[in-house]
Amino acid sequence: MVFNLIFNKLLEEYSYQGWWPIISYDGINPTKTGVVRGYHPKNYDFPRNDNEQFEIIIGSILAQNTSWSSVEKALINLSNLDSFDSFSADFILNLAVSDENAFKEAIRPAGYFNQKFKYLQNIANFYIDLNGRIPSRDELLSIKGVGNETADSIRLYAYGQSEVIVDAYSRRIFSYLGLINEKDSYIKIKKFIGSNFEGDFKKYQEFHALIVEHAKRYYTKKPYGLSDKILVEFKK
DNA sequence: AACCAGGACGTGA
DNA sequence: TCACGTCATGGT
Numbered sequence: 001m002v003f004n005l006i007f008n009k010l011l012e013e014y015s016y017q018g019w020w021p022i023i024s025y026d027g028i029n030p031t032k033t034g035v036v037r038g039y040h041p042k043n044y045d046f047p048r049n050d051n052e053q054f055e056i057i058i059g060s061i062l063a064q065n066t067s068w069s070s071v072e073k074a075l076i077n078l079s080n081l082d083s084f085d086s087f088s089a090d091f092i093l094n095l096a097v098s099d100e101n102a103f104k105e106a107i108r109p110a111g112y113f114n115q116k117f118k119y120l121q122n123i124a125n126f127y128i129d130l131n132g133r134i135p136s137r138d139e140l141l142s143i144k145g146v147g148n149e150t151a152d153s154i155r156l157y158a159y160g161q162s163e164v165i166v167d168a169y170s171r172r173i174f175s176y177l178g179l180i181n182e183k184d185s186y187i188k189i190k191k192f193i194g195s196n197f198e199g200d201f202k203k204y205q206e207f208h209a210l211i212v213e214h215a216k217r218y219y220t221k222k223p224y225g226l227s228d229k230i231l232v233e234f235k236k
Numbered sequence: 237a238a239c240c241a242g243g244a245c246g247t248g249a
Numbered sequence: 250t251c252a253c254g255t256c257a258t259g260g261t
Contacts, residue, residue, distance in 0.1 A: 007248090016254090019242095046243080059242095060242085063241090063242050063243090064241095064242085064243040064244065065241060065243045065244085065257095066238090066241055066242080066243085066257090067240085067241040067242080067258095067259070067260075068241085068242060068259080069241095069259085069260085070241080070258070070259060070260090071242085073259095081246090105259085108257085109258060109259075109260070110244090110257090110258075110259095111256080111258040111259080112244090112255095112256050112257055113240085113255090113256095113257070113258085114256075114257085115245085115255095115256060119244085142247080144244085144246080145244070145245085147243060147244045147245080148243090148244090149241070149242080149243060150244080153242080154244085159242085167242060167243085168240095168241090168242085168243085169242075181260090183251095183252095186238055205259095209242090210240085211242095215242090216242090220240065220241085220261095221240085221261095222237095222239090235253040238250095239259100239260105240259100240260085240261085241258100241259090241260085242261085243256105244255105244256095245254105245255085245256090246250085246253105246254090246255085247252105247253085247254085247255105248251100248253090249250105249252085249253105
């Protein structure tokens with residue numbers, strides 16, 4: 001269970017991360033850098049309703065290859081277009097038809113706005129068809145705009161399903177530590193981590209958030225990881 | 237000024 | 250299957 005040991009170390013270092021942030025939630029986590037709203041450390045009751053659930057789903061699309069601060073701008077822009085029901089699938093679909101221009105301007109700060117404009121509609125239709133049911137991984141992957149990482153993010157944070165998320169940060173950290181090969185397939189890495197990690201969905205949620213927090217500090221500039229003194233004890 | 241950001245898709249080997 | 254180009258804005 002080497003990844004549990006790594007988890008323990010990261011949790012000790014950074015404590016609880018309160019992912020996935022809900023921007024309409026007033027929880028304050030002053031220790032966060034950059035973003036001051038929406039996190040809810042040690043509270044796993046989120047999402048508390050359909051709109052919060054769909055907000056996480058929208059965020060996971062907008063966050064593709066994009067910094068969270070940019071995603072937050074896009075989410076706030078969207079919410080300003082309809083303060084009442086901003087993050088319902090119906091609102092997204094209606095806005096896409098009624099004012100395509102305003103929609104794209106709202107999400108522009110998150111980048112790839114033409115692609116994400118379509119992806120958001122795809123997943124809004126999918127979400128409505130679900131009718132409250134929890135989607136399987138394969139169902140999510142069938143949506144154009146949802147790949148492995150987004151599917152796992154949605155399952156883990158919008159639906160509380162235990163999924164290992166393999167992102168670029170995970171590849172950098174764990175390949176630096178000699179636990180994986182950076183270019184191994186997503187599924188191979190996911191299964192390897194999953195077979196050496198144990199816990200409930202809360203632990204899975206914290207694990208991914210902690211990986212991101214740690215990587216932001218030591219794995220964003222090449223050569224990655226050289227200044228990582230936190231996890232170096234796990235280096236093989 | 238290059239590189240990175242909480243990636244995914246289309247194409248051609 | 251996989252390497253590569255494309256999508257785009259914002260920060261360092």
